[in-house]
Amino acid sequence: MLEGLFAFLFQFGDAFAFLVLSASGLAIIFGMMGVINLAHGEFIMCGAYVTVTAAQAGLPLPLAIACGSLAAGIIGIILERAIINRLFNRPLDTIVATWGISLIATQGTLILLGSTMPGVGTPLGSFSVGDYSFSEYRVVLMAIAVLLMGGLYLLFHRTRYGILARATIQVPHMASALGVNTKVVHSLTFGLGAAMAGLAGGLYAPTMTLVPTMGTAFIVESFVTVVVGGADVFLGTAPAALILAFIKSGMTGLYGQLFGLIGLLLTVIVVIRIMPRGLSGWLLRGRE
Amino acid sequence: MQIQGLRSGYGGKPVLQGIDLEVGKGEIVAVIGRNGVGKSTLMRALMGLLPATAGQILIDDKDVTQVSPHKRARMGIGYIPQGRDVFPRMTVAENLAVGETLLKPGTSPDYDRIYQYFPVLKERASQRAGTLSGGQQQQLAIARVLVGRPNIILLDEPSEGIQPNIVQDIARNVRDLNRELGLTVLFVEQNLDMIMLLAQHCFVIDKGQIVARLSAEDLNDPDAVRRYLAL
Ligand SMILES: Nc1ncnc2c1ncn2[C@@H]1O[C@H](COP(=O)(O)OP(=O)(O)O)[C@@H](O)[C@H]1O
Ligand SMILES: [Mg+2]
Numbered sequence: 001m002l003e004g005l006f007a008f009l010f011q012f013g014d015a016f017a018f019l020v021l022s023a024s025g026l027a028i029i030f031g032m033m034g035v036i037n038l039a040h041g042e043f044i045m046c047g048a049y050v051t052v053t054a055a056q057a058g059l060p061l062p063l064a065i066a067c068g069s070l071a072a073g074i075i076g077i078i079l080e081r082a083i084i085n086r087l088f089n090r091p092l093d094t095i096v097a098t099w100g101i102s103l104i105a106t107q108g109t110l111i112l113l114g115s116t117m118p119g120v121g122t123p124l125g126s127f128s129v130g131d132y133s134f135s136e137y138r139v140v141l142m143a144i145a146v147l148l149m150g151g152l153y154l155l156f157h158r159t160r161y162g163i164l165a166r167a168t169i170q171v172p173h174m175a176s177a178l179g180v181n182t183k184v185v186h187s188l189t190f191g192l193g194a195a196m197a198g199l200a201g202g203l204y205a206p207t208m209t210l211v212p213t214m215g216t217a218f219i220v221e222s223f224v225t226v227v228v229g230g231a232d233v234f235l236g237t238a239p240a241a242l243i244l245a246f247i248k249s250g251m252t253g254l255y256g257q258l259f260g261l262i263g264l265l266l267t268v269i270v271v272i273r274i275m276p277r278g279l280s281g282w283l284l285r286g287r288e
Numbered sequence: 289m290q291i292q293g294l295r296s297g298y299g300g301k302p303v304l305q306g307i308d309l310e311v312g313k314g315e316i317v318a319v320i321g322r323n324g325v326g327k328s329t330l331m332r333a334l335m336g337l338l339p340a341t342a343g344q345i346l347i348d349d350k351d352v353t354q355v356s357p358h359k360r361a362r363m364g365i366g367y368i369p370q371g372r373d374v375f376p377r378m379t380v381a382e383n384l385a386v387g388e389t390l391l392k393p394g395t396s397p398d399y400d401r402i403y404q405y406f407p408v409l410k411e412r413a414s415q416r417a418g419t420l421s422g423g424q425q426q427q428l429a430i431a432r433v434l435v436g437r438p439n440i441i442l443l444d445e446p447s448e449g450i451q452p453n454i455v456q457d458i459a460r461n462v463r464d465l466n467r468e469l470g471l472t473v474l475f476v477e478q479n480l481d482m483i484m485l486l487a488q489h490c491f492v493i494d495k496g497q498i499v500a501r502l503s504a505e506d507l508n509d510p511d512a513v514r515r516y517l518a519l
Contacts, residue, residue: 178367
């Protein structure tokens with residue numbers, strides 16, 4: 001009984017970590033810029049590839065993951081400067097442009113690096129509770145997901161960048177009339193979102209096969225989380241991930257993985273019907 | 289600040305049809321006129337939020353017509369828009385912190401002084417700005433630019449939607465700020481009380497042009513001012 005409960009909690013924590021880590025970059029770029037980034041999965045892929053390359057070059061894994069995240073962030077800033085900011089206030093064009101970036105990135109990687117790349121093994125060992133055995137690395141990922149939420153909260157509420165970024169999304173013209181260079185804020189925010197995607201890629205790289213299309217493995221979960229959560233990273237993404245993780249791990253445990261996914265998609269449909277602006281839009285209703 | 293032949297508008301729709309006016313250092317100048325004549329448009333164009341299609345804006349004899357809003361702001365212009373535009377989901381203290389962006393390098397904000405002028409903001413420092421009353425939001429919007437120690441403030445209809453006694457308070461605060469800090473004030477207004485309380489002289493705007501200039505003596509006659517407001 002207790003073992004079963006622990007197994008469920010582990011699955012739940014694992015699903016939560018995956019949802020939070022894969023969605024936070026997408027949520028930041030959507031929530032703080034209003035941009036729907038269809039290249040999200042490719043920033044994840046970039047983080048994974050750079051992480052594995054750095055690890056194989058001899059860097060310790062945590063440092064390699066930091067490199068992956070940083071690389072994705074820098075590429076994000078460059079793409080924002082070069083393309084995204086020219087499409088400011090043109091959301092549909094931005095979607096098409098990021099989709100284009102996504103296609104170029106997957107095909108480019110395929111051409112340059114081939115259809116697959118040797119990975120690194122999952123670090124740390126495993127522990128067992130009763131008859132079940134659990135990966136220690138997965139526990140680390142859960143802890144990182146929680147720390148990441150806390151860290152992002154501090155970043156957006158305690159730092160100068162965070163305050164200016166929130167001012168910029170809330171009343172853009174007023175932020176610039178108060179001396180805020182909103183272009184720089186947008187570049188940094190896009191870079192931050194891309195770096196978070198890269199971080200997700202780096203963290204999960206040791207657990208999966210590296211292929212140019214690996215980003216798609218994260219896309220469904222990350223979009224589901226952001227759609228359910230709405231535009232606020234903290235009032236949206238975090239509670240959405242909790243609820244979705246519960247549904248996904250419950251359905252997976254009872255009926256298998258396919259039903260886990262079906263559960264997620266059904267939740268999205270229900271949530272959009274009841275709360276068109278997601279959980280955070282609903283929580284913040286009437287507060288604008 | 290000097291404005292010469294300024295034209296501006298929205299997309300294809302011209303609103304300002306060649307505005308000429310001048311605001312001297314340390315003056316309190318009003319721009320008055322009916323609804324929809326282009327007063328707010330003038331303020332937005334001065335701040336750079338709307339591009340000028342013709343004419344010139346000079347600040348301290350520097351041509352800023354093509355300068356972007358955030359750079360113009362950092363030259364010491366504080367903008368307090370109609371409707372206040374506080375950051376609704378940020379606290380009062382965070383709203384004020386955004387104003388620090390206006391500070392010139394090497395200077396620091398003087399919050400004690402700001403809270404002296406607007407004590408209610410200190411009480412409500414950790415409250416979300418969107419939950420403040422109209423009068424408190426107006427005070428916050430003024431305080432938010434004062435944090436950045438501007439040389440000139442552009443105030444758009446400060447009395448709109450505010451109780452008469454708070455209108456008096458705000459007028460007195462702005463007068464004190466002008467006297468104590470030498471702050472230059474250009475404000476837009478339709479409220480007779482606010483105009484009479486605050487303005488040293490005033491320009492009348494109609495259909496995107498300045499049609500009259502009223503001196504301090506003219507402003508002593510409420511009926512005359514009323515006539516211009518109903519023009
Ligand atoms: N955002 C906008 N887009 C298009 N037209 C506008 C906009 N804001 C104001 N206008 C128009 O510009 C004219 C001047 O408006 P405004 O400057 O706000 O007047 P005032 O502040 O004097 O009441 C009006 O005819 C108004 O309809
Ligand atoms: Mg107006």
